[in-house]
Amino acid sequence: MENCFVDFIKIYCKSGDGGSGCIHFYRDKSITRGGPDGGTGGKGGNIIIQGNSHIHTFFHLRYNKHWIAKSGSPGKNNNITGSNGKDLLIEVPIGTVVKNEKKNVITEITRNQEKKILFEGGKGGKGNAFFKNSIHQSPYCAQKGIKTKGCWIFLELKILADVGLIGFPNTGKSTLLSVITKAKPKIGNFSFTTKIPNLGVVKINFDSFLVADIPGIIEKASEGKGLGHHFLRHAERNSVLLFLISSETKNRRQEYFILLNELNKFNSNLLKKKRLLAISKSDLIDDKEKDKIRKIFLKEDITFISSFTKEGLIKLKIKLWKLIKS
Structure with a gap:
């Protein structure tokens, strides 16, 4: 039973990268030189932590120490924004303290269902439709999505008792x-x-x-x-x-x-x-x-x-x- 009581654990977290912007120009049978219509890339998924009063230790995280959120999809033609990466939800006991590798406190969870974003996903890059203006009518450029960095964090449980x-x-x-x-x-x-x-x-x-x-x-x-x-x-x-x-x-x-x-x-x-x-x-x-x-x-x-x-x-x-x- 003692082995099931895990009140301190180290896990790896990485939010999703932003999707790349699209470079595309509108084309159909009647229009051969249409304007730019490349869409923006989707946003990367967040890493979210949430308190759960039904969980009392970090035992459920012992064999799942790598939390990597999905990246956003690239933008598409016709000014379509790429889909966002799915958020990852980490459920923890009430009384959890989150610290970075330098042991500095990032956040704390003290209430049931309390939810906080630990790491935000990267923003999607703009497609070439965004860069069109009166001077540059046909921009052949787009942004790459913002890349995120992963890191190890420490979860420490301090039981909430009177x-x-x-x-x-x-x-x-x-x-x-x-x-x-x-x-x-x-x-x-x-x-x-x-x-x-x-x-x-x-x-x-x-x-x-x-x-x-x-x-x-x-x-x-x-x-x-x-x-x-x-x-x-x-x-x-x-x-x-x-x-x-x-x-x-x-x-x-x-x-x-x-x-x-x-x-x-x-x-x-x-x-x-x-x-x-x-x-x-x-x-x-x-x-x-x-x-x-x-x-x-x-x-x-x-x-x-x-x-x-x-x-x-x-x-x-x-x-x-x-x-x-x-």
Whole structure:
């Protein structure tokens, strides 16, 4: 299943060339020296990108990496313009960022059915009928269509979710997602059970918000340890970050600051987002231990939760909803 989650891909795109203009002079039985009537060439096809809410990865592009649009047809006699090349439509998940080879952002797709032209097709060349004037009555010239250049681009997916779950492996992120939503993430008692982001919808009264379970990160993830930290790109679109620290952790404060440090190394703007700290598996500790934890995190708004006993889950959802709306 992990192999199906493709959130980064490189593809080649080339819009269609413009058709050549036509050189032709009108002829029939009664007219032997008619005027120029060569038509204009057709326009080349565009490369268009469109958001599709039913697509969640770039897996469908893995074996189709070359997108070359049709060229416009040449102009014809009798001042007929050549047919335009057919546009090519690339459907992508919502949250797709398009970058050029220098990694500069070209455009982004953030809504379903949002459509943008990535590369325009070349214009068709003018036929000799266009160049006729009072001085040049019989021009024997026409333009060639504009040729387009192909290039490689990068498609990068940043999942659009209101809340991102951040934490070490085995802190209960996937279990929490499965309890507060109808998502069915893979849950196991071993490190890095979650290897791809999982999404779930939390319903609260008549409203709802989207939660993304980001694969666990560890110290020095920025140096490639564990699963690395490239999955943190999905957190860049979250409006709220929910940090999960397990009650079983010996040094909770240190673990929290390791997470903050790894986020800072990836993108310092992540630390500017609204965040909430939750202590998971709180059914394993007593009130005395909870008071100690509160003293450790004096400046943080802490919520104690248990996916097993459902402790604090309603309170957590209310807090998250308020943060999203604030």
